[in-house]
Amino acid sequence: xTQPLPQTGKKQHxxxxxxxxxxxxxxxxxxxxxxxxxxxxxxxxERVDRAIQALNYRPNLMARSLAGGKSLFIxxxxxxxxxNYLGELLVGALNRCREVGHHLVIEDFxxxxxxxxxxxxxxxxxxxxxxxxxxxxxxxxxxxVLARLRAAGLAPVLIAPRETPQDGVSVAIDDVExxxxxxxxxxDRGHQRIxxxxxxxxxxxxxxxxMGFTHxxxxxxxxxxxxxxxxGDYTYRSGMVAGDKFFSLDDPPTAVFASNxxxxxxxxxxxxxxxxxxxxxxxxxxxxxxxxxxxxxPQLTTVRQPIAEMxxxxxxxxxxxxxxxxxxxxxxxxxxxxxxVERGTVRRR
Amino acid sequence: xTQPLPQTGKKQHxxxxxxxxxxxxxxxxxxxxxxxxxxxxxxxxERVDRAIQALNYRPNLMARSLAGGKSLFIxxxxxxxxxNYLGELLVGALNRCREVGHHLVIEDFxxxxxxxxxxxxxxxxxxxxxxxxxxxxxxxxxxxVLARLRAAGLAPVLIAPRETPQDGVSVAIDDVExxxxxxxxxxDRGHQRIxxxxxxxxxxxxxxxxMGFTHxxxxxxxxxxxxxxxxGDYTYRSGMVAGDKFFSLDDPPTAVFASNxxxxxxxxxxxxxxxxxxxxxxxxxxxxxxxxxxxxxPQLTTVRQPIAEMxxxxxxxxxxxxxxxxxxxxxxxxxxxxxxVERGTVRRR
DNA sequence: GTGAAAGCGCTAACAG
DNA sequence: CTGTTAGCGCTTTCAC
Numbered sequence: 221x222t223q224p225l226p227q228t229g230k231k232q233h234x235x236x237x238x239x240x241x242x243x244x245x246x247x248x249x250x251x252x253x254x255x256x257x258x259x260x261x262x263x264x265x266e267r268v269d270r271a272i273q274a275l276n277y278r279p280n281l282m283a284r285s286l287a288g289g290k291s292l293f294i295x296x297x298x299x300x301x302x303x304n305y306l307g308e309l310l311v312g313a314l315n316r317c318r319e320v321g322h323h324l325v326i327e328d329f330x331x332x333x334x335x336x337x338x339x340x341x342x343x344x345x346x347x348x349x350x351x352x353x354x355x356x357x358x359x360x361x362x363x364x365v366l367a368r369l370r371a372a373g374l375a376p377v378l379i380a381p382r383e384t385p386q387d388g389v390s391v392a393i394d395d396v397e398x399x400x401x402x403x404x405x406x407x408d409r410g411h412q413r414i415x416x417x418x419x420x421x422x423x424x425x426x427x428x429x430x431m432g433f434t435h436x437x438x439x440x441x442x443x444x445x446x447x448x449x450x451x452g453d454y455t456y457r458s459g460m461v462a463g464d465k466f467f468s469l470d471d472p473p474t475a476v477f478a479s480n481x482x483x484x485x486x487x488x489x490x491x492x493x494x495x496x497x498x499x500x501x502x503x504x505x506x507x508x509x510x511x512x513x514x515x516x517x518p519q520l521t522t523v524r525q526p527i528a529e530m531x532x533x534x535x536x537x538x539x540x541x542x543x544x545x546x547x548x549x550x551x552x553x554x555x556x557x558x559x560x561v562e563r564g565t566v567r568r569r
Numbered sequence: 570x571t572q573p574l575p576q577t578g579k580k581q582h583x584x585x586x587x588x589x590x591x592x593x594x595x596x597x598x599x600x601x602x603x604x605x606x607x608x609x610x611x612x613x614x615e616r617v618d619r620a621i622q623a624l625n626y627r628p629n630l631m632a633r634s635l636a637g638g639k640s641l642f643i644x645x646x647x648x649x650x651x652x653n654y655l656g657e658l659l660v661g662a663l664n665r666c667r668e669v670g671h672h673l674v675i676e677d678f679x680x681x682x683x684x685x686x687x688x689x690x691x692x693x694x695x696x697x698x699x700x701x702x703x704x705x706x707x708x709x710x711x712x713x714v715l716a717r718l719r720a721a722g723l724a725p726v727l728i729a730p731r732e733t734p735q736d737g738v739s740v741a742i743d744d745v746e747x748x749x750x751x752x753x754x755x756x757d758r759g760h761q762r763i764x765x766x767x768x769x770x771x772x773x774x775x776x777x778x779x780m781g782f783t784h785x786x787x788x789x790x791x792x793x794x795x796x797x798x799x800x801g802d803y804t805y806r807s808g809m810v811a812g813d814k815f816f817s818l819d820d821p822p823t824a825v826f827a828s829n830x831x832x833x834x835x836x837x838x839x840x841x842x843x844x845x846x847x848x849x850x851x852x853x854x855x856x857x858x859x860x861x862x863x864x865x866x867p868q869l870t871t872v873r874q875p876i877a878e879m880x881x882x883x884x885x886x887x888x889x890x891x892x893x894x895x896x897x898x899x900x901x902x903x904x905x906x907x908x909x910v911e912r913g914t915v916r917r918r
Numbered sequence: 919g920t921g922a923a924a925g926c927g928c929t930a931a932c933a934g
Numbered sequence: 935c936t937g938t939t940a941g942c943g944c945t946t947t948c949a950c
Contacts, residue, residue: 233943235943235944236943236944237943237944246920246921246922247921247943247945248920248921248945248946249920251944251945251946254944259920260919261920264920276696278696278697279944280635280944282631282634282635282640282943282944283926283942283943283944284945285631285944286631286635286928286942286944286945287925287943287944287945288926288944288946289926289945291631302653302858302860302876304653304860305656306655306656306657306660307650307651307653307654307655307657307659308650310663311650311655311677314659314673314674314675315675318674325663326660326663326664328660347627348627349627455866460866485864486866489838492838492842493841493842511651511653511864512860512861512864512865515805515831515834515860515861516805516834516861517804517806517809528650584926584927585927586927586928594937596927596928596929596937597929597936597937597938598935598937600928600929601935601936603928604929609936610935613935613936628927629928631926631927632926632928632942633927633928634928635926635927635928635942635943635944636928636929636930636942637929637930637942638929
C-alpha cells in the first residue's frame with residue numbers, strides 16, 4: 221500500500237452526538253431531522269443540517285438498525301452463480317438494502333437437486349432467521365420449492381415467476397407486451413415476412429412471448445404460417461435448427477424474432493452458414509439481452525429487462541409486507557417496463 | 570401471501586441473554602463460546618452450546634459489529650453491471666462479509682467517463698466513509714483511477730490487475746501458468762499443429778497468456794509460426810477473422826487456442842462457415858468461461874477462474890490489512906488456481 | 919417543539 | 935476460568 225493505512229480501519233466518523241453538540245441541540249433533535257420528522261422548527265433543522273454538512277456526518281446504519289430493531293435480513297435465492305442476471309439484480313437489491321439498512325444474505329440453491337437436498341436447505345433457511353426472501357428464476361418457477369418455502373413460513377418475493385401468483389408477491393415484466401413491442405418494432409421497419417422461434421411451451425414466459433408476437437402480427441394483418449414458425453427450447457442449438465429451416469425456404473423471412481438471445485444467436489449462425497448477411501439480408505431480434513447479445517457479431521438487437529430495478533423493487537416490496545403492517549395493501553405484483561436495445565441485427569427495409 | 574406474515578418482520582430471536590440464563594452463566598461466557606475463545610471450561614462450553622441449540626440462537630451481527638466497533642464497510646467498484654463476473658464475485662465477497670459482519674457497498678463506475686466524473690466519484694467514495702475497496706477489472710487496470718484512489722487514502726484490493734502491484738494488494742490468477750495448462754491439455758490429446766489467437770497486447774493478461782502458450786509449445790518442441798498465429802483484440806469478430814485465416818491454410822491447425830471465449834466463439838463460427846466440424850475436424854479452447862462458453866453449440870471447453878473465491882479472498886485480504894494491524898505481513902498478492910472446464914470443443918486425436 | 923433517560927444485543931476491559 | 939461494568943450510535947418513550 222502506498223499510503224500507510226489507518227490503524228483501526230474505522231475512520232473517525234462523526235457521531236450523532238458531535239452533530240448535536242455542534243448544533244447546540246440534543247441527539248434526539250438531530251435524530252428527528254435525520255428521519256424527516258415534521259416536528260422540528262425550520263431554524264433548528266437548518267442549524268442541524270449545517271452541522272451535519274460541516275462534520276460530514278453519516279449515520280451509522282448498524283446502530284440505527286440495532287436501536288430501531290427493524291432491519292431485515294433478506295435471503296436471495298439463486299440457482300446459478302454465473303447467471304447473467306445475478307449481478308445486476310444484486311446491484312439493485314443491495315442498493316435498496318443500503319438505503320434502508322437491510323441485509324442481504326445470498327443463498328445458493330444450485331447444489332440442491334433432489335427433494336431431500338431441498339428440504340435440508342429450507343430447513344437451514346428457516347433457522348437462519350431470515351425475515352423474507354427473494355427468489356430468482358428458475359427457482360421462482362419451481363412450484364415444488366415455492367410450496368416448501370411458503371410452508372416454512374418464509375415470505376418469498378418472486379422474480380419473473382411462471383405465473384403471476386394470486387396470493388403471492390412478485391416482480392416481473394409483461395412478456396406479452398414486450399414481445400408485442402419488438403414485433404411492432406420490426407413491422408415499423410418495413411418487415412412483413414417475420415418468422416418466430418418459440419421457446420419451450422413448458423415455460424409460461426415462452427408462451428406469453430409467442431402470444432405477444434401473434435397479437436402484433438394480427439393487428440397489422442400480417443401472415444403467420446407454419447413455415448415461418450419454429451419450436452425451439454431456448455438453446456443456441458435449437459435456434460440454429462430453426463434458422464436452417466427458415467433460410468432454406470424458397471421465400472425466406474426478412475426478419476426473425478427469436479424469443480430469447482441464445483436462440484437468436486443460433487439463428488444468426490445458421491444465416492451466416494447459409495450465406496445470408498445479417499442484417500442486410502435478414503434482420504434478427506432476440507429477447508433478454510444476455511451476455512451473448514453483445515458478445516457476438518454483429519451485436520444483437522434485443523429486449524432488455526430492467527433487472528437492477530427488479531432487485532430494488534423486490535427488496536422494497538418485501539420490506540413493505542414485512543414492515544409495520546401499514547403497507548399491507550400495497551400492490552402485490554409489480555410489473556416493470558422493458559426497453560429495446562438497438563444494436564446491429566435489424567435493418568430498415 | 571398464503572401464510573399470514575408476522576406483524577413485526579423480526580422473528581423473536583433468542584438473545585445472548587436468554588442463552589446465558591438457560592445455561593446458567595453470564596453473557597460474557599456465552600460471548601466467549603461464540604467467539605471460540607480458548608479460556609472456557611469444556612463442561613461450561615458444552616452447557617452453553619446446548620442452550621444455543623435449544624433456543625436456536627443466532628448472534629445479531631449488527632449488535633456484534635456495533636459493540637466490537639470493527640466491522641468494515643467495503644466498497645466494491647465495478648464497471649459494468651451485466652459483467653459476467655460481477656455476480657459470482659459478489660457471491661463470494663458477500664459470503665465472507667456475512668461471516669465476519671462486514672458490509673458491502675457497491676459502486677458503479679460505468680457512468681464515469683471523463684476525468685471530472687472520476688474525481689467526483691472518488692470524492693463521493695471518500696466521504697462515504699468506506700474503509701476500503703475492492704476494484705474489479707477493467708477499473709483495476711486503470712492506473713489513472715487507481716492513483717486517484719490511493720491518493721484519496723482509500724485502500725484498494727485489485728481483482729486481476731494489469732500487473733501485480735508492487736506496493737498494493739491484489740487477487741488474481743497466474744495467466745502464464747493457466748495458458749500453459751490448456752496448451753498442455755491440447756498437446757496431451759495428441760494435437761501438434763496448434764494455432765494461437767492473441768488478445769490485445771495492451772492487456773498484460775493477453776501478453777501473459779501468449780507467454781504461457783509459448784512455454785508449453787516450446788517445452789514439447791512443437792512448431793510455432795506466423796501462419797498459426799493471429800492477433801485478435803478479445804472480440805468475437807477478431808476471432809472470426811483469425812479463424813478464416815487458419816482454416817484457409819493448406820495445412821490447417823488441428824487445434825486453436827483463443828485467449829478468450831469471445832474470440833473462441835468467433836473461431837468456431839468461422840470453422841463452421843468453412844465447413845469444418847468442431848470438434849471432429851478442429852478442436853478449440855477458450856479462456857475465461859464467460860456466459861457465451863455454455864451458450865454456444867457445441868459448448869466451449871475453456872479455462873475458468875475461481876471468481877467467487879476471488880471475491881471471498883478479496884474481502885478477507887482487505888480485512889486483514891485494515892484490521893488491528895497484526896496481519897500486516899500477510900501475503901499482499903494472492904494467486905489462485907484455475908481449472909479447465911471440459912465441454913464439447915476438444916477431441917482426442 | 920425539544921430533551922432526558924433507557925435501552926437494542928453484543929463485546930472490551932477489567933476484576934476476581 | 936468466569937463475571938461485572940461500561941459502553942458502541944442510535945431510536946424509543948416519555949416528560950417538559
